[in-house]
Amino acid sequence: MQGHIFKLLFFLGMMWHGAVTAQISAQLSMLVNSCVVCHGTNGSSVGPATPTIAGMRRFLFVTAMQDMKSGKRPSTVMGIIAQAYSNNEIELMADFFSTQKIVRYPQKFDAKKAQKGKVLYEQYCKGCHNINGRTQSLSNVIAGQWIPYLRIRLSEFRYQGASSPVMADILEYFIQNNSEDSLEELIHFYGSHQ
Amino acid sequence: MSHLTRRQFLSLAAIVGSFGYYVIKQETRKKVVIIGGGASGVIAAKYIRKSNSSIDVTLIEQNKHYYTCFMSNEVLSGMRTMQSIKYNYEHVSREYGINMLYNTAIAIDPIAKTVRLQNGDSIAYDRLIVSPGIDFKWKSLKPYDTNIIPHAWKAGTQTVILRQQLEAMKNGETAIITVPPKPFRCPTAPYERASQIAYYFKHHKPKSKVLILDANATFSKQALFFEAWQKLYGYGTDKSIIEWHNVGTVQAVNIEKKRVTMGDFEDEYTGAVLNIIPPQTAGKIAIESGLTDNSGWCPIHPKTFESRLHKEIHVIGDACMAHPMPKSAHSANSQAKICAEAVISALQEKEMAKPSYNNTCYSIAGKEFAMSVTTIYHVNNEKIQVYKNATGQSPLNASVEYRKSEVAYAYSWYNNITQDMFNSTP
Numbered sequence: 001m002q003g004h005i006f007k008l009l010f011f012l013g014m015m016w017h018g019a020v021t022a023q024i025s026a027q028l029s030m031l032v033n034s035c036v037v038c039h040g041t042n043g044s045s046v047g048p049a050t051p052t053i054a055g056m057r058r059f060l061f062v063t064a065m066q067d068m069k070s071g072k073r074p075s076t077v078m079g080i081i082a083q084a085y086s087n088n089e090i091e092l093m094a095d096f097f098s099t100q101k102i103v104r105y106p107q108k109f110d111a112k113k114a115q116k117g118k119v120l121y122e123q124y125c126k127g128c129h130n131i132n133g134r135t136q137s138l139s140n141v142i143a144g145q146w147i148p149y150l151r152i153r154l155s156e157f158r159y160q161g162a163s164s165p166v167m168a169d170i171l172e173y174f175i176q177n178n179s180e181d182s183l184e185e186l187i188h189f190y191g192s193h194q
Numbered sequence: 195m196s197h198l199t200r201r202q203f204l205s206l207a208a209i210v211g212s213f214g215y216y217v218i219k220q221e222t223r224k225k226v227v228i229i230g231g232g233a234s235g236v237i238a239a240k241y242i243r244k245s246n247s248s249i250d251v252t253l254i255e256q257n258k259h260y261y262t263c264f265m266s267n268e269v270l271s272g273m274r275t276m277q278s279i280k281y282n283y284e285h286v287s288r289e290y291g292i293n294m295l296y297n298t299a300i301a302i303d304p305i306a307k308t309v310r311l312q313n314g315d316s317i318a319y320d321r322l323i324v325s326p327g328i329d330f331k332w333k334s335l336k337p338y339d340t341n342i343i344p345h346a347w348k349a350g351t352q353t354v355i356l357r358q359q360l361e362a363m364k365n366g367e368t369a370i371i372t373v374p375p376k377p378f379r380c381p382t383a384p385y386e387r388a389s390q391i392a393y394y395f396k397h398h399k400p401k402s403k404v405l406i407l408d409a410n411a412t413f414s415k416q417a418l419f420f421e422a423w424q425k426l427y428g429y430g431t432d433k434s435i436i437e438w439h440n441v442g443t444v445q446a447v448n449i450e451k452k453r454v455t456m457g458d459f460e461d462e463y464t465g466a467v468l469n470i471i472p473p474q475t476a477g478k479i480a481i482e483s484g485l486t487d488n489s490g491w492c493p494i495h496p497k498t499f500e501s502r503l504h505k506e507i508h509v510i511g512d513a514c515m516a517h518p519m520p521k522s523a524h525s526a527n528s529q530a531k532i533c534a535e536a537v538i539s540a541l542q543e544k545e546m547a548k549p550s551y552n553n554t555c556y557s558i559a560g561k562e563f564a565m566s567v568t569t570i571y572h573v574n575n576e577k578i579q580v581y582k583n584a585t586g587q588s589p590l591n592a593s594v595e596y597r598k599s600e601v602a603y604a605y606s607w608y609n610n611i612t613q614d615m616f617n618s619t620p
C-alpha cells in the first residue's frame with residue numbers, strides 16, 4: 001500500500017509538473033534550437049542585422065525557406081542552410097516560429113529621417129505593409145525589423161529582383177518619383193517602430 | 195486507487211501540490227554534472243533545464259567571468275574592448291535554475307561516478323558532461339613565459355598582453371603568428387587574427403608587417419582570405435602588410451631575442467611581437483581522466499557524444515573528436531544541444547530525437563569585409579557527415595555590399611549566440 005501511494009504521489013506530481021511546463025516535441029526543439037544562434041531566442045534577433053523571424057506568417061515562412069533553398073531568393077547563408085530541411089520539417093518549423101511572440105530590441109535610428117519617411121510610407125507602402133497590422137498577409141512584419149536587414153532586402157529587390165517582381169516594380173516607381181535618400185527615410189521610419 | 199477512499203485521495207492530491215511533491219522529487223531527481231561553462235558547457239546546462247526542469251544540473255566552472263575567444267581578434271585591432279567580450283553566469287543560472295560551482299574539477303571517478311574539486315569536495319552524478327575546451331601540448335615545445343610570448347588562444351589576460359605588445363611596436367617592426375598543425379581550436383581564427391592586426395597596422399603602423407608562419411600547406415577559406423588580403427592589405431605586392439609562409443612547426447623559441455626556429459630546415463625568424471599558437475589537445479581534466487586517445491582528443495559516439503572510453507560520460511566542444519565539424523563556438527553550441535537531448539533521453543529511457551548538427555564560421559578580415567563558411571551535418575553509420583548540398587562558402591569576388599552585409603550578420607551571430615549562452619549582454 002505504501003508503495004502504491006508513493007507511486008501515485010509521484011505520478012500526480014509529474015502530471016502537475018507537465019502541465020506547468022508545456023513542452024514542444026523534442027524533434028521540433030532539435031530543429032529550431034539550431035536557428036537561435038543567429039535568429040535569437042524563439043526567433044527574436046538581438047541584431048544588429050539578422051532578421052527576427054518570430055511571428056512570421058506561416059505561409060511567408062515556408063515561401064521564404066523554399067525560395068532561398070531553390071536560389072530564387074538571394075541569400076548569404078540561408079540558401080545553404082535550407083538545403084538540409086525537408087518540406088515537412090520546414091512546415092513544422094513554420095508552425096513554431098509563426099506562433100512565437102515578436103520581441104523587438106531598441107535600435108538606433110535617425111528621428112528626422114523617420115519623420116520624413118512617415119509621409120512616404122503613407123503614400124507608397126501602407127497599402128501592403130501597414131505598421132499597425134501585425135498580421136499582414138503579404139510579407140513579414142517589417143515594422144521594427146533591423147535597419148541593416150531592411151536595407152539589404154530593398155537592395156536585393158532592386159538589383160536581384162527575381163524573388164519579388166512586385167517589390168522590384170514598386171521600388172523602381174518609387175525611385176523614379178523620389179530619391180535614394182527618401183528610401184533611407186522609409187527604412188528609418190520602419191526601423192523606428194519598436 | 196481502489197485502496198483509497200475519495201477523501202484520502204483528495205488529501206493526498208493536496209499534499210502533492212505542496213510539500214510531498216518536492217520531497218519525492220528531491221529523492222528521484224537525476225543529477226547531471228557539467229565540467230566547464232564555455233561555448234558548449236553552459237548551453238548543455240541551459241538546454242537540459244529548459245526541456246526538463248526535474249533534472250538537477252550542476253555546472254562546475256573555474257572562472258566567474260567568461261571572455262569569448264570569438265570576436266577577441268577584434269580586440270587586437272582596437273575595434274572592440276575587452277569589456278565587450280566579457281560575460282558572467284548570473285542571469286542564465288538564475289533563469290534556468292542551474293547550480294553554479296565556481297571551482298576547478300581535478301579528477302573524475304567513472305566507477306563511483308563522482309567529480310573531485312580543488313577544494314576537496316566530491317560531487318556525485320548520474321551523467322557527466324565534460325566540456326573543458328583545450329589545453330596546450332607543451333611537451334612538443336620547451337616551456338617558455340607566455341606573458342612574454344602570448345598565445346592569446348584562450349581569451350582574457352592573454353588577449354590584453356598581445357594587444358599591448360602590438361600597441362608598443364614601432365612603425366616598421368614585424369609581428370609573427372605561428373600556426374600549429376591541424377586540428378586546433380577555430381581553423382580560420384589565425385588568418386582572421388592576421389587580418390585584424392594588418393588592419394591595425396594599416397591605420398597606425400603602415401610600415402609594419404604581419405608574418406604568418408604556418409605548419410599547414412592549406413587552410414580554410416584560403417582563397418577568400420587571399421582575396422581579402424589583396425583588396426585590403428596589398429597581398430602579393432612587395433608593399434603587402436601580410437605575408438604567409440608554409441614553413442613547418444615551431445622547433446625552438448628564444449625569448450630574449452624574440453626568435454622562432456621553424457620546420458625541418460630550422461629557418462629562424464625574429465619579430466618585435468611573437469604570437470605562438472601552440473599545438474593543442476583536449477582540456478587537462480579530459481586527459482587526466484582517461485577520456486582521450488593517442489591524438490590527445492576525446493573519441494565519442496557522434497549521435498550522443500558519449501565517450502567511447504567511459505560510459506555515462508559525454509564530451510562536447512573543442513575537446514571531442516567530431517570530425518568533420520570544426521572546433522568552433524557554433525559547433526560547440528550545436529553539439530551541446532544534441533548532447534542535452536541525448537542525456538535527457540538516457541535518463542528517461544526514451545528514444546532520442548534525430549540530431550541536427552550545424553556550423554557557420556564568420557571571419558572578419560577588415561572593417562567592412564567578412565566571409566562565412568556554413569555546413570549542416572547529419573549522422574550516418576556512426577559518423578558525422580555533411581548533409582547533401584548543405585555546405586558552402588561566401589562567393590569569391592562578391593560585391594562590396596555583400597562583404598559588408600556579412601560583417602553585420604557576423605555581429606548578429608555573435609550577439610545572438612552569446613545571448614543564447616548567458617541570457618545577457620556584456
Ligand SMILES: Cc1cc2nc3c(=O)[nH]c(=O)nc-3n(C[C@H](O)[C@H](O)[C@H](O)COP(=O)(O)OP(=O)(O)OC[C@H]3O[C@@H](n4cnc5c(N)ncnc54)[C@H](O)[C@@H]3O)c2cc1C
Pocket residue numbers: 229230231232233234235254255256257260262263264265266267297298299300325326327328346347348379380383387477478479510511512513521522523524525526554555556557
Ligand atoms: C582567436 C579565436 C577566435 C575564434 N573565433 C571564433 C568564431 O568566430 N566563431 C566560432 O564559432 N568559434 C570561434 N573560436 C572558437 C571558440 O572559441 C571555441 O571553439 C569554443 O570556445 C569552444 O567551446 P568549448 O566549450 O569547447 O570550450 P571553452 O569555450 O573554452 O570553454 C571551456 C570552459 O571550461 C572551463 N574549464 C576547463 N577546465 C576546467 C576544470 N577542470 N574545472 C572547471 N572549469 C574548467 C574553462 O574555464 C572554460 O570556461 C575562436 C577561437 C579563438 C582562439
